[in-house]
Amino acid sequence: MKRTIAVVMLLAGVAGGCFTLGERVLPESIQTVYIPYIKNQTMEYGVEEQVTDTLIREFVKDGRLKVVSHPEDADSVLEGHISKYDISPGERNAAGRTISHFVDVSVVLTMRDLRTGEVIMEPTTFSEGGVYFLSTLPGRDRQTLILARLCEDVISRVIEGW
Numbered sequence: 001m002k003r004t005i006a007v008v009m010l011l012a013g014v015a016g017g018c019f020t021l022g023e024r025v026l027p028e029s030i031q032t033v034y035i036p037y038i039k040n041q042t043m044e045y046g047v048e049e050q051v052t053d054t055l056i057r058e059f060v061k062d063g064r065l066k067v068v069s070h071p072e073d074a075d076s077v078l079e080g081h082i083s084k085y086d087i088s089p090g091e092r093n094a095a096g097r098t099i100s101h102f103v104d105v106s107v108v109l110t111m112r113d114l115r116t117g118e119v120i121m122e123p124t125t126f127s128e129g130g131v132y133f134l135s136t137l138p139g140r141d142r143q144t145l146i147l148a149r150l151c152e153d154v155i156s157r158v159i160e161g162w
Helices: 002-018 047-061 139-160
Strands: 032-034 066-068 076-089 100-114 117-131
Touching: 047 066, 047 076, 047 139, 076 117, 100 139, 117 139
Parallel strands: 032 066, 032 076
Antiparallel strands: 076 100, 100 117
16 A cells, blocks of 8 residues: 555656646846847748747747847847748649648747856757648738747747756
């Protein structure tokens, strides 16, 4: 009986550690972040605006780091470039027309402490992909979910360290 209780307590402790959310691994001195436009190294026109806007929106939604508009007001800067943005046809309907696309995006980001110059996060590649069915929505709206997922991964890595 004691052995069973010990095993249950051990498993509960391990599981509890696996599912801890919202833990902050950034230094306490980092409270604000400046996010300049992400550079676009792909042929996809305008994607840098969409990626930058989504990054800012997701950081604001998360709320653990305050996003500021000017680097002089920030403790840190998150910057980088889009290294890949591929859209390829997916499924076709009976008439042979494409009804879905596969979108694959990769962004390389780094984060620095603006007060000390210390690198908080070395250049790290974040990638996300998914299938999107064509709709009457403007083309850029179809990729909104993939960019939101990519930005959630960035926040998890930057703030929580994983």
